[in-house]
Amino acid sequence: MKRTKIKALLARTAPLEKVLIKGWVRTRRDTKEFSFMEVSDGSCLASIQVIVDAGSPGSEHLPALSTGAAVSVTGEMVPSPGKGQAFEIRSHTLELVGTAGETYPLQKKRHSDEFLRTIAHLRPRTNKYGAIMRIRSRTSHLIHRFFEEEGFFLIHTPVITGSDCEGAGEMFRVTTVSGTTPASEDFFGQETNLTVSGQLSAEMMALALGDVYTFGPTFRAENSHTSRHAAEFWMLEPEMAFCDLTGNMDLAEALIKYVVAGVLDTCSDDIALFANFVDKSLMKTLTSLRDDTYLRLPYREAVEILQKTKKKFEYPVSFGTDLQSEHERYLAEEHFKKPVFLYDYPKGIKPFYMRVNDDGETVAAMDLLVPRIGELVGGSQREEREDVLHQRMTEMNLPDKEYWWYMDSRRFGSVPHSGFGLGFERLLMLLTGITNIRDVIAFPRTPGSIDF
Amino acid sequence: MKRTKIKALLARTAPLEKVLIKGWVRTRRDTKEFSFMEVSDGSCLASIQVIVDAGSPGSEHLPALSTGAAVSVTGEMVPSPGKGQAFEIRSHTLELVGTAGETYPLQKKRHSDEFLRTIAHLRPRTNKYGAIMRIRSRTSHLIHRFFEEEGFFLIHTPVITGSDCEGAGEMFRVTTVSGTTPASEDFFGQETNLTVSGQLSAEMMALALGDVYTFGPTFRAENSHTSRHAAEFWMLEPEMAFCDLTGNMDLAEALIKYVVAGVLDTCSDDIALFANFVDKSLMKTLTSLRDDTYLRLPYREAVEILQKTKKKFEYPVSFGTDLQSEHERYLAEEHFKKPVFLYDYPKGIKPFYMRVNDDGETVAAMDLLVPRIGELVGGSQREEREDVLHQRMTEMNLPDKEYWWYMDSRRFGSVPHSGFGLGFERLLMLLTGITNIRDVIAFPRTPGSIDF
Numbered sequence: 001m002k003r004t005k006i007k008a009l010l011a012r013t014a015p016l017e018k019v020l021i022k023g024w025v026r027t028r029r030d031t032k033e034f035s036f037m038e039v040s041d042g043s044c045l046a047s048i049q050v051i052v053d054a055g056s057p058g059s060e061h062l063p064a065l066s067t068g069a070a071v072s073v074t075g076e077m078v079p080s081p082g083k084g085q086a087f088e089i090r091s092h093t094l095e096l097v098g099t100a101g102e103t104y105p106l107q108k109k110r111h112s113d114e115f116l117r118t119i120a121h122l123r124p125r126t127n128k129y130g131a132i133m134r135i136r137s138r139t140s141h142l143i144h145r146f147f148e149e150e151g152f153f154l155i156h157t158p159v160i161t162g163s164d165c166e167g168a169g170e171m172f173r174v175t176t177v178s179g180t181t182p183a184s185e186d187f188f189g190q191e192t193n194l195t196v197s198g199q200l201s202a203e204m205m206a207l208a209l210g211d212v213y214t215f216g217p218t219f220r221a222e223n224s225h226t227s228r229h230a231a232e233f234w235m236l237e238p239e240m241a242f243c244d245l246t247g248n249m250d251l252a253e254a255l256i257k258y259v260v261a262g263v264l265d266t267c268s269d270d271i272a273l274f275a276n277f278v279d280k281s282l283m284k285t286l287t288s289l290r291d292d293t294y295l296r297l298p299y300r301e302a303v304e305i306l307q308k309t310k311k312k313f314e315y316p317v318s319f320g321t322d323l324q325s326e327h328e329r330y331l332a333e334e335h336f337k338k339p340v341f342l343y344d345y346p347k348g349i350k351p352f353y354m355r356v357n358d359d360g361e362t363v364a365a366m367d368l369l370v371p372r373i374g375e376l377v378g379g380s381q382r383e384e385r386e387d388v389l390h391q392r393m394t395e396m397n398l399p400d401k402e403y404w405w406y407m408d409s410r411r412f413g414s415v416p417h418s419g420f421g422l423g424f425e426r427l428l429m430l431l432t433g434i435t436n437i438r439d440v441i442a443f444p445r446t447p448g449s450i451d452f
Numbered sequence: 453m454k455r456t457k458i459k460a461l462l463a464r465t466a467p468l469e470k471v472l473i474k475g476w477v478r479t480r481r482d483t484k485e486f487s488f489m490e491v492s493d494g495s496c497l498a499s500i501q502v503i504v505d506a507g508s509p510g511s512e513h514l515p516a517l518s519t520g521a522a523v524s525v526t527g528e529m530v531p532s533p534g535k536g537q538a539f540e541i542r543s544h545t546l547e548l549v550g551t552a553g554e555t556y557p558l559q560k561k562r563h564s565d566e567f568l569r570t571i572a573h574l575r576p577r578t579n580k581y582g583a584i585m586r587i588r589s590r591t592s593h594l595i596h597r598f599f600e601e602e603g604f605f606l607i608h609t610p611v612i613t614g615s616d617c618e619g620a621g622e623m624f625r626v627t628t629v630s631g632t633t634p635a636s637e638d639f640f641g642q643e644t645n646l647t648v649s650g651q652l653s654a655e656m657m658a659l660a661l662g663d664v665y666t667f668g669p670t671f672r673a674e675n676s677h678t679s680r681h682a683a684e685f686w687m688l689e690p691e692m693a694f695c696d697l698t699g700n701m702d703l704a705e706a707l708i709k710y711v712v713a714g715v716l717d718t719c720s721d722d723i724a725l726f727a728n729f730v731d732k733s734l735m736k737t738l739t740s741l742r743d744d745t746y747l748r749l750p751y752r753e754a755v756e757i758l759q760k761t762k763k764k765f766e767y768p769v770s771f772g773t774d775l776q777s778e779h780e781r782y783l784a785e786e787h788f789k790k791p792v793f794l795y796d797y798p799k800g801i802k803p804f805y806m807r808v809n810d811d812g813e814t815v816a817a818m819d820l821l822v823p824r825i826g827e828l829v830g831g832s833q834r835e836e837r838e839d840v841l842h843q844r845m846t847e848m849n850l851p852d853k854e855y856w857w858y859m860d861s862r863r864f865g866s867v868p869h870s871g872f873g874l875g876f877e878r879l880l881m882l883l884t885g886i887t888n889i890r891d892v893i894a895f896p897r898t899p900g901s902i903d904f
Contacts, residue, residue, distance in 0.1 A: 003694065005603060005662065022694040024865050042661035042693075043603060068867040073695075097694075098836070098866035105864075121857040122864070124660035137605035144596050153496060158895045159611065159646075159669045160624075160684050162902035169654035172612075172639070174624050174646065176673045180631055185672055187624070187683065188902040194611075194626065201895055203902065208576035209585055210457065217611045217668065219629045221639055231639065232612050241494075242455065242474040242549075251654075320798055357691060384550070405573040405904050412557075412574070413476045413522040414550035436694035443610045443653055450614035450640040452653065452857050 001074065007043035015087065016077040020421075021048065024096070024125065025069045027108060028062070035062050039071060042124075045269045049088040058094030060077075063204060067107055068100030068125070070406055090209075097131055102277060113439055120443050120452050132440055133271035135263060136428055143215065143236060144254055152211040157198030159217060162190060163402060170221040171196060171232075194219035198237050199419060200353070200406055202381060206239040207409050213238040213423075222445050227436040228325075230425065232445040239419035245355075245364040245381045248418035249341050252368055252377045253294050256339075260290045263431055271431075279433025285371055286431070288338050294368070295340040298322075302331060302342050309335070311444060320346045324371020328367075328374035339370045352392045354380040365446040366420070375431050386410035453526065458600055459495035461529060464539070468529040471541060473500065474549070476577065479523045481516070481561060487514050491523060494576075497583055497721045501532060501540040510546030519559055520552030520577070528631055540681035562794070565891055568895060572895050572904050583722035587715060588880055594714040595667065595688060604663040604690060609650030611669060614642060622673040623648060624683075646671035650689050651871060652805070652858055655834060658691040658869055659861050665690040667876075675899050679888040680777075680876065684897040691871035697833045698818040699794050699809075700870035704820055704829045705746050707874075708791075712742045715883055723883075731885025737823055738883070740790050746820070747792040753774075754783060754794050772798045778820075778881075792824045804844045806832040807868075818872070825882050831872020838862035 001020045003033055009019065023041030030036075033054055040047035052059050061254060072095040080088040105119050106126060116123040123129040147154065160174050168275050171193035175186055183191045198214040205212045218235040238251060250416070253334070263273060264286060275282040299319075306317045316326045323342075343366040344357060354363035368377035383389040389410055393403065428440040437446055438444040443452045454470045475493030482488075485506055492499035502512050502525055517523060524547040530538035558578060568575040575581040594623040599606065612626050623645035627638050635643045650666040657664045668679050670687040689901065690703060714740060716723060751771075756780050758769045763786070767776045775794075784792055795818040796809060806815035820829035835841040841862055845855065852859070880892040889897040895904045 007603070010546050023866070042605075068865045069794075070867045097868075098864075101865045103863075119857075119860075121656040121860060122660075124657055125558075125865075130660060132751055133607065133657065134605060137607065139609075140606045141596060141600050145594060151459070153586060154592045155585065155589065155894055156592075156669070158684060158897055158904075160671075160897050160902065163904075172626050172628060172630075173630075174623075174626060177625060178625075187675070187899060188897070189900045190902065192902055204573040204904070205576055205585065205894060208574075208582060217608070219612075223639070227773055232610060234608055405571075408571075408573060411555075412550075412552045413520045413577075415522045417475070442607055442657060445610055445612050445640070448641045449638060450612065450642065452610075452614075452656070 006039070006041045006046070006048050008224065009048060009087070010044065010046055012077070015079060018074065019077050019089065020051075020071045020072070021089065022071070023047075025065050025067060025071060025100075027067060030062065030269040031189050036337055037071075039073065041059045042130060044134075045127060045273060049082065049085055049253055051088055052091040052094055053376065054163055056091060056094070058091070058096070058249050061094060061096040064096055064099050066100055066102070066104070070100075071095065071356065086389075107359070107416070117444075118437055118451075124442070127273060130448050131273050131440075132428070132432060132434065134179055134270050135431060136440065137257055137423075138263060138267050139428060139431065140215075142259045143255070145256045145262075147184060147213050147238065150251075152213050153209050155205045155206070155212045155214050156203060156216060156239075157195070157201040157207075157214040159195050160188075160192050160335035161195045162188065163191055163200075172219050172221045183371065194221075196220060197235070197421060199239065199421065202237055202239040203417065203418060204405070204409055206241045206416065206419070207413065210242075211240045212239070214350060224266070228426075230437050230441060230444050230446055233437070233441070234424035236422045236424055237419060238418065239414050241417045243418040244416055245343060245366055245379075245418060247379065248379050248420060249294075249296060249343070249366055249368075252366075252379065252420055252422070253339075256368075256376075256420075256427075257290055258364070259427070259433070260286055264290065266437070274432045274434070282433045286432075287308070289370065289430070292338045297340055297342055299342045299345045299362070302327075305331065305335060320348060322349045325374040328369040329372070332369040332374070333342060333371040337371075339368060342367050342369065350380070352396050352398060353382050353436060356381045356388055364418075370430060372433075374429060375405040377420050377422045379418065380415065381418040384414045384416050454766065457495040458491070458493045458498065458500050461500060461539070462496065462498055464674065467531060467539065470526065471529050472524070472526045473502075473758040474524045475499075475522070477517050477519060477552075478673075479519060480517055482514065487511070487778075489517060489523070490840070491525065494582060497579060497725060501534065501537055501542055502527065502543055504543040504546055507519050509548070510543070513548040514549055515882065516551050518552055518554070520556040521542040521550035522552075526551055534737070541824070547643050552671055565888065569890055569896075570903075576894070579725060581891075583725050584880070584884060584886065584896065586898060587719050587883060587893065589713055590715060590719050591876075591880060592667075592882065595707070596713045597714075599665050599690065602663070602703075604662050604665050605657070607654060607657045607664045607666050608668060609647070609653040609666040609689075611647050612644050613647045614640065614641075614866065615652075618732060624671050648672060649687070649873060651873065654689055654871065655869065656857070656861055659692045659865065659867065659869070661694045662694075663690070677899060679890070680878075682889050682893060682896050682898055685889070685893070686876035688874045688876055689871060691869065693867050693869045695833075695870040696868055697795060697818055697870060699797070700831050700833065700872060701746075701748060701818055701820075704740065704792075704793075704818075704831065704872055704874070708820075708828075708879075709742055711879070712738055712883070716742065726884045726886070734885045737885075740887045741822065741882070744790045745792060747788050749792055749794055751794045751797045751814070754779075754792075756786060772800060773868060774801045777826040781824070783825070784821040785823040791820060791825075791828075792818050795819075802832070804848045804850060805834050805841070808840055808844070815836045816870075822882055824885075825878050829872050829874045829880055830881060833868065833870040836862060836866045836868050838866065888890045
């Protein structure tokens, strides 16, 4: 007999004469005549109630069926007289697959997020972390679907890079030698690092294939112990040939609306858990992200707003300074109360590859600020003019010999092009209301933390 | 006016009064009255012919429009009197976006794969490498669709790992310190490496969520200079709770059939290029992969076949030896002439986590062998019995303290489960007939080779 997953069973509107389920016991409660078990299998948030008659085949296993034990049950799915479920299963045969015992760390009581991080290998068995992982999966799938429908090609940019200045933070070194062995004798014959961004590679592919995106792990060796930084995280980076900054913002807005709408449509049970128990304003945030038109505002005007407000900030703001998270959140959460793109940033605070505007002072950069998270997306139109790009690189002391291939793309059939980066874990925090990045990653990597 | 991609134009069956295309010149040919340009934009293999009347707006740019130059053209799409295309574009306005010039490395002539590897940043602009990258993208999307339709959750297993014995080859070390600084002062407070497999993490997730898969970059620091090995490659690893070896083989077979059918359906132009110019037997291989039932044969019987054949092998075969590529290819290519699963391998040649069969001598392992590639998939049912697993680990000198979390999964609600690994680049080589792994990766990493 073929097993049916609990998600499929719960989607039914009619009873079933014979069914086989396999899963793990959430709770068990015994009366003289029956035992009630809640059994879940990870396919969805809900569990299904199983009624085992005293003396029925396999009922001798009941005492061993504590929270976490694995079971296999055949039975009949019948309308449930109890509250909270349309159907329940009357067990015909009950099989004990694996015990959990009294030392099982996930007993019925509520556990703190801090404790659960110490058992990251078990925490997806809880309601909350199971829900996160299902939303994470669905969000990934929605991202792939969006780009496929829009005619983008998925590319895989390399994780190991020979560049040590991709321009976005400190890097991990990758090596096979030790001690004082010179880099020339290392695996690749030179120093190599873990990538901080696939953008430069993605640009090469966009200038061949048109619209592309890369979606993979990226790394920062920053010794920061905040709730928003991990050493390893996933980043989504689309890159479009023949696209300007406006097209770039259009794409980011369309993507986020598509993903939020898709998650609300298809993960409603899991989302409801977070709306009820983690962030009471979650539904408001998500419907705004889905339905509102995102504001678009030059950086210069944002600075003026921040200078005029009575709100006190830790860091002062003036034209030419990088905005801090407190400023970004103020704009999205309090001032505009919706997502806002800032664009045309001062060139002094942005990387070499962003296109210099006609004013000579700003670059065609854009950041999308959202409530609670601050910056969710950062992107730009890229500098496609060889001479301007070369001058910027010289100003910033970037070595020509490392970027010969990048410059080639401006020498041969160069076209206006644009792209952005979206931190996948930040998107998940936005979607769930979770405030610590460690809790949206299966096995998070942060300074000093590498278990599992 | 909105730009239309060439793929969408070529899919039309009716002319269009006004159209805007943007792309790169493949070839140009001038007569006194017109110029003919082939323009492509990466959206598909085919280019579209553009006719520019002498003296028409923008025609002054024609001399600069050599191979590789970027153009923007508005015009009318009309039925083509020429051979090989249904429609062509009569240019109304022609705009030069970016020149390529005489030093452009990709002039019309044919280039060797070896040369093109030295300009990996430009090679996706060629027909062949553009086709590979489109097939690579489509294959990724098909994999995600297959698993989503089958109810699997996508998980992201970590790239940086604290384990140095995942049991599948040499590892790259990841570090932020240098020289003789002790590992205890390194970023994670201990030695860390790049993952060689996400399986052990994936098992933890399967025992919570049911059916999961991880699909991401994996690494081998092996100094091998063959055409089949890269230091960085993508691996697909599904893992299923409540699943035995038969279910595991069923999944692998269904997945490959789904992907091959999908690629044949939707990448027919790109596949035709490889069938015509790279591997004349490609269509036969692919239709066999899609339509044939894959054989399933115990390892023991395969050894007997190999011992009986008159074919000479470099390496001798006997029960207990690992099969070499020559043996695997012989079985799939010559003996059975179709994909074949071998299963129940001697336990001495397989990792600790594979389930010991009742004979005590073999484990519930399976490899899928396919023509031309040899091993495409390797998997097993996992040892779910705590005592048996622990004994195997002791036999193999694996330290308990590193695996406490892995053992936990056998202590708490352990269930039979299975999974496999599929090398994504091997699948792409199978799909295209390409024989060098460096040519199915955008920017390949091999010993001494880290450009771009």
